[in-house]
Every structure is written in C-alpha cells, then in structure tokens.
Amino acid sequence: GENVEQHPSTLSVQEGDSAVIKCTYSDSASNYFPWYKQELGKGPQLIIDIRSNVGEKKDQRIAVTLNKTAKHFSLHITETQPEDSAVYFCAASPSGTYKYIFGTGTRLKVLA
Amino acid sequence: DGGITQSPKYLFRKEGQNVTLSCEQNLNHDAMYWYRQDPGQGLRLIYYSQIVNDFQKGDIAEGYSVSREKKESFPLTVTSAQKNPTAFYLCASSPAAGGDYGYTFGSGTRLTVV
Numbered sequence: 001g002e003n004v005e006q007h008p009s010t011l012s013v014q015e016g017d018s019a020v021i022k023c024t025y026s027d028s029a030s031n032y033f034p035w036y037k038q039e040l041g042k043g044p045q046l047i048i049d050i051r052s053n054v055g056e057k058k059d060q061r062i063a064v065t066l067n068k069t070a071k072h073f074s075l076h077i078t079e080t081q082p083e084d085s086a087v088y089f090c091a092a093s094p095s096g097t098y099k100y101i102f103g104t105g106t107r108l109k110v111l112a
Numbered sequence: 113d114g115g116i117t118q119s120p121k122y123l124f125r126k127e128g129q130n131v132t133l134s135c136e137q138n139l140n141h142d143a144m145y146w147y148r149q150d151p152g153q154g155l156r157l158i159y160y161s162q163i164v165n166d167f168q169k170g171d172i173a174e175g176y177s178v179s180r181e182k183k184e185s186f187p188l189t190v191t192s193a194q195k196n197p198t199a200f201y202l203c204a205s206s207p208a209a210g211g212d213y214g215y216t217f218g219s220g221t222r223l224t225v226v
Contacts, residue, residue: 032212043202043217089154098162098209104154
C-alpha cells in the first residue's frame with residue numbers, strides 16, 4: 001500500500017542554525033504534500049504545502065522542496081528559534097483517494 | 113473565529129464502556145475526519161465523511177463508530193469492541209473531500225482506559 005517515510009525521527013539544532021526534514025513517498029501519482037507542526041498537547045497545524053506541479057515553495061523562514069522523480073520532499077527551516085521546537089509531520093495525498101498518508105513525525109529541538 | 117472544537121480534552125473509560133468524543137466545526141467545511149495518534153506511529157485514519165449523512169471507514173475503523181447528521185458535527189464513539197483505545201484522538205476538517213486541501217485540526221481528546 002501507500003507509504004510515507006520520514007527522517008530523522010529526532011533532530012536537535014542550535015538556535016540560528018538550519019533544520020531539514022525529509023520524506024519519501026511511494027505512490028508516484030501523489031499530487032499534494034502538506035507539512036504540519038504539532039506542539040505538545042495540541043493538534044497539528046498546517047505550516048506549508050506544495051503541489052506536484054511546483055518544485056519549491058517558500059514562506060519566510062520555511063521552505064519545502066519536491067523532487068517528483070525521486071519521490072521525495074523536504075522541509076527546510078532557516079534561522080531556527082526556540083519556538084520552532086515541536087513535532088513535524090509530512091503527508092502525501094495519493095491520487096484518487098480522499099485521505100492523506102502521514103509520516104511518523106520528527107521531533108525538532110532548538111537549543112538556545 | 114472559525115475553527116474546530118473537540119471535547120472533552122481528557123476522557124477516562126472503564127473496561128466495557130462506550131464513550132463518545134465530540135467534534136464541532138464552524139468553518140463550513142464539507143469533509144471531516146477522525147485520526148488516532150499513538151507514539152511513534154504518526155496519524156492513522158479511523159473514519160471520514162465527505163458530506164452530511166455519509167461516512168466511510170478508514171484504516172483502523174474496527175471498534176469505532178461515527179455519525180454525520182449535521183454538517184458541523186462528527187462525533188466518534190469508541191465502543192467496548194476496541195481493545196486498546198488509550199490514545200490521542202484528533203478530529204480534522206477540510207473544505208471538500210479529495211486529498212489536495214489542507215486540514216484544520218482540533219486540539220484533540222486524550223482517552224485513557226482505567
């Protein structure tokens with residue numbers, strides 16, 4: 001079945017450094033790739049998304065890149081701040097379905 | 113402000129008891145979803161509804177039931193048939209069904225079996 005692999009499972013960076021989280025998906029027909037941030041005890045919040053007809057999208061300190069040939073996409077956070085500490089989930093939307101396939105999450109810790 | 117409200121925030125269930133988790137949205141979204149979150153396993157889909165009076169099973173529907181009598185509401189019942197119900201439950205909605213819309217999530221309900 002469809003699968004999304006996410007790496008790393010935990011990531012620690014110094015404040016001001018960059019963080020990169022990578023996901024690989026299995027269904028080549030997937031066409032929508034959102035990223036969610038989940039703070040402790042809260043629901044996930046959509047932070048950025050990308051569609052299959054776009055290779056890169058940026059929103060201030062956050063960017064997402066998509067490589068359709070390799071079937072992987074990545075989240076890039078620059079100039080990290082302590083408030084970026086959270087669990088980040090990627091997801092892919094296989095074509096013809098009404099659901100996402102989520103990755104298993106990355107716990108990001110930004111050290112002050 | 114528009115959003116999704118889940119209640120209660122914490123819920124305790126005794127063995128053999130059914131419990132119902134509430135999910136209400138005022139975003140005028142057609143589609144609603146229930147996910148279960150366990151440590152290290154990401155989010156798994158329990159049920160989803162594309163429109164009022166219609167819903168479909170997700171990947172782990174056994175031991176759960178839902179209803180969608182109103183556009184705004186999508187309650188989830190955890191029945192006694194669910195053998196391992198302790199988890200964090202998340203409700204979400206999107207403007208329409210189809211996987212190319214971002215979801216809006218509620219703040220979750222943490223269910224514990226006592």
